[in-house]
Amino acid sequence: MTALKFDLLNTDAETGARRGRLHTRRGCIDTPVFMPVGTQATVKALLPEQLKELGACIILGNTYHLFLRPGHEIIERLGGLHRFMNWDRPILTDSGGFQVFSLGDLRRIDEEGVRFQSHLDGSSHLLTPEISMAVQQALGSDIIMCFDECIPYPAERDYVSASTARSSRWALRCKKSLGADATAALFGIVQGGMYPDLRRRSVEELVEIGFDGYAVGGLSVGEEASVMYEAMDYTLPLLPAHQPRYVMGVGTPENLVEGVARGVDMFDCVMPTRNARNGVLFTRFGKVSIKQARYIEDPLPVDPECACYVCRTYSRAYLRHLYQSGEILASVLNTYHNVHYYLDLMEQMRSAISENEFTSFRREFYRRRETGA
């Protein structure tokens, strides 16, 4: 496939951290990169122009949500997801699998795929590897994800083994279904739960099929951070070094730093946007819950060292007032700040890796959070 080219620019001398550049049909992306989540054809509360201001180079779209509403065929007839939502940079779409498997009693799985009921109106639907590919192509995705099962944690070895084997069979169907002349890239997703040998088998089966990049799925599903880092430790080194590595649904700022240290190139998570709407703001000193009474008359910005529009312009007192008053602008400003925090953190890591200073960056990152200074 030639839809994607990945240049590995530098690998940190002391850790596995990688500085790279991903060339897609809609422009290039410096890695490691964080992808804000645009679930329903919008990154919640932000304009596309604001996302660009913030330096977002790629966002994630959710196949499940767009499949149900307004429907991928409607989006396709309207010129695709990029045009629909006014975003001309790359979009990575998930496969819909994660949301469908999260439906619990509302879904039934077999070798063909998953039958499920919509969380919106209870209507019945089928999602298979082939349908997921067709939907993601209809949306106009630049990076398409294989349809797989995201295995919960904890899970019995037998279940994980069977599920992972099926995900591999589905991965092959995805690749065949997309076809050799697809202009979008296709990523395989490593499963295997928290069993190192099953992770290894999953990697081997996927690499044998051959993808433009590889994701590690089944992380950030409720396990301890140490378990997640261990899984990264035994999985990431198995992946082809010259291809991008994506850890799905991760995570906290600490998770990003630890993921990068272990050689992850791509991340996505609803954390910055969802926390923002709940009044939780990220700073280099840790999290700030802006609703606290202590901020009622605080003239300082959320993070006095932050260079974002919100911190240059508004006081904690104002942000608290907006949040307490249930104002829409609270969500807008809080989201703007949090997305800035996440994208700026990635930028700092990219610089640190380029200068072979990732270890000291990582030490300083933790020191500031621990000392609050």
Add this chain to the structure above:
Amino acid sequence: MTALKFDLLNTDAETGARRGRLHTRRGCIDTPVFMPVGTQATVKALLPEQLKELGACIILGNTYHLFLRPGHEIIERLGGLHRFMNWDRPILTDSGGFQVFSLGDLRRIDEEGVRFQSHLDGSSHLLTPEISMAVQQALGSDIIMCFDECIPYPAERDYVSASTARSSRWALRCKKSLGADATAALFGIVQGGMYPDLRRRSVEELVEIGFDGYAVGGLSVGEEASVMYEAMDYTLPLLPAHQPRYVMGVGTPENLVEGVARGVDMFDCVMPTRNARNGVLFTRFGKVSIKQARYIEDPLPVDPECACYVCRTYSRAYLRHLYQSGEILASVLNTYHNVHYYLDLMEQMRSAISENEFTSFRREFYRRRETGA
């Protein structure tokens, strides 16, 4: 008082429509003007920068809401409302009277003022002419409104007469309380209900006291449009021609056109912002309820002739999708469009008056709404 200077630039040859310019301590305002409402230190869903992009020259702040939350003293200590909300253009504040009188059973009125219970937490408060002035000054308002009673409709003549007389006594107390060296402008508010002689008496009493401008209160309180226009017809000509005239809480696009035709210079209303959040969009062809199924695949902008960012960028299908999905961006984009519609309508009227073409503007305005073409 010298806080405000009003230049009457042109009066339309056929109607009473006036083209003017209001000079305030924070910049000048072309009239007739519409003031977006920023109830709780934010025009709901918009950034101050977006308001400027839209050409808003002045906004309205609500004394009642800011008095209760976060409190005018806190805002004052944080540098005033302008700094608090990052808006450096003029702000007109209402007196709090309208909201307090709307509380029904939660308020008790006497000559001193109004005792009321907060709609937020039931706490007891007193608002008097003197307190209202102090609050508006603490906020840093550029145009302060007298504390008065907004009389409901319909209302008995005796009640209207007594209430209007008290509002006049309160108006005198407002002026005395503000003092001769105030740097903010002060507007009197004409009451008198729908009784022409009581409106006349109100005007005479207020003009006798002397204000920087005059508002017509007690309109848009549930009366038929024809009753409102009649009240404008017998009230506005009584006001000093060389001073600005403001009709409070008005109104629909038709109300604005009819108000301007009768010599109104200033308007405010929550209609563009509130309707936006309910998915109702203004166009030159009339209102569009964007949630309707007919728009599900409509690639056209809300108003193909509208030059605003939203209409240049997004389809009806996308706006419908955002609204149906409960997305914050729906409120942002819909508000942006509606405020543009209102401000653009005022701009069109200012041009028409300058060119002595207001009558043909008004005819065309109605023709397009009626024919939808």
